[in-house]
Amino acid sequence: MDMKTTPDAYGELIEPTTLKIQRLLPGPIERIWAYLTDSELRRKWLAAGAMEMKVGAPVEFVWRNEELNDPPGKRPADFPEEHRMQSRITECDPMRRLSIAWNNSGDVTFELEPKGQGVLLTVIHRRLPDRSTMLKVSAGWHMHLDVLVARATGNEPAPFWEGWSRLQKEYDRRLPA
Numbered sequence: 604m605d606m607k608t609t610p611d612a613y614g615e616l617i618e619p620t621t622l623k624i625q626r627l628l629p630g631p632i633e634r635i636w637a638y639l640t641d642s643e644l645r646r647k648w649l650a651a652g653a654m655e656m657k658v659g660a661p662v663e664f665v666w667r668n669e670e671l672n673d674p675p676g677k678r679p680a681d682f683p684e685e686h687r688m689q690s691r692i693t694e695c696d697p698m699r700r701l702s703i704a705w706n707n708s709g710d711v712t713f714e715l716e717p718k719g720q721g722v723l724l725t726v727i728h729r730r731l732p733d734r735s736t737m738l739k740v741s742a743g744w745h746m747h748l749d750v751l752v753a754r755a756t757g758n759e760p761a762p763f764w765e766g767w768s769r770l771q772k773e774y775d776r777r778l779p780a
Contacts, residue, residue, distance in 0.1 A: 614726075614741050616778060620709070622728045622741055626748045627721045628755045635722045636698050638751060639713050647671070648751040648760075654692065662690045662703060668763050671750050676762035708736055724748070737778060742770035 614624030628635050638644045642651045648671065650664040666686040669675035678684070693710065694702035702712040709730035716723045726744055731737040746766045753760035 613774070613777060614744060616737075617727070618729075620729065620731045620737070622731065622737065622744065623725065624741075624744050624748060625723060625725045626752055627718060627723050628752060630717065630720055630722045632698050632715050632717055632722045635715055635724060635755070638755065639701055639715075648754050649747045650688075656692070656695050656697065658692055658695055660692045662692060664688045664690060668767075671763045672760045674762070676764035678764050679768065708732060708740065724751075734778075734780065738771050738774050741774040741778065742767045745770050745774075 614622045617623045642653050650666040652664045688706050691704050705711045712727045714725040750760040
């Protein structure tokens with residue numbers, strides 16, 4: 604059964620402006636939910652930011668991708684060292700689904716589903732505004748999820764920026780123009 608569980612599993616467009624990407628992670632589901640909702644755990648693979656677990660609650664995400672691994676790798680010149688984004692929770696079904704209005708670049712839904720001893724994490728990013736954003740976001744989710752897989756399995760993640768740069772070119776080749 605191909606559940607796109609390997610770190611090189613690519614996301615796919617399920618609608619013209621909607622990316623879907625999946626990873627199979629070691630359970631239990633409560634642990635993976637914590638990686639999505641606890642600021643300290645989330646900052647180790649994606650972005651920090653306290654979350655009040657209720658619909659309508661604001662969330663400020665703080666990305667510091669150079670802190671995801673050591674050494675951090677070379678950040679592209681057009682990316683700041685830190686990026687902040689105001690968002691809000693639009694759906695919260697603990698241990699199953701979390702949706703967030705992603706300021707200026709669509710909506711993101713995280714879905715968790717038990718799979719044997721593992722947890723299938725599905726990320727769906729809707730309403731990507733243009734192809735340039737789609738390529739950056741696709742490579743970003745791919746690398747961030749690779750970091751999450753590494754963290755959840757007790758491994759050291761690959762250098763973020765090198766992987767992101769490689770993946771952006773690969774998504775440019777894979778996704779329709």
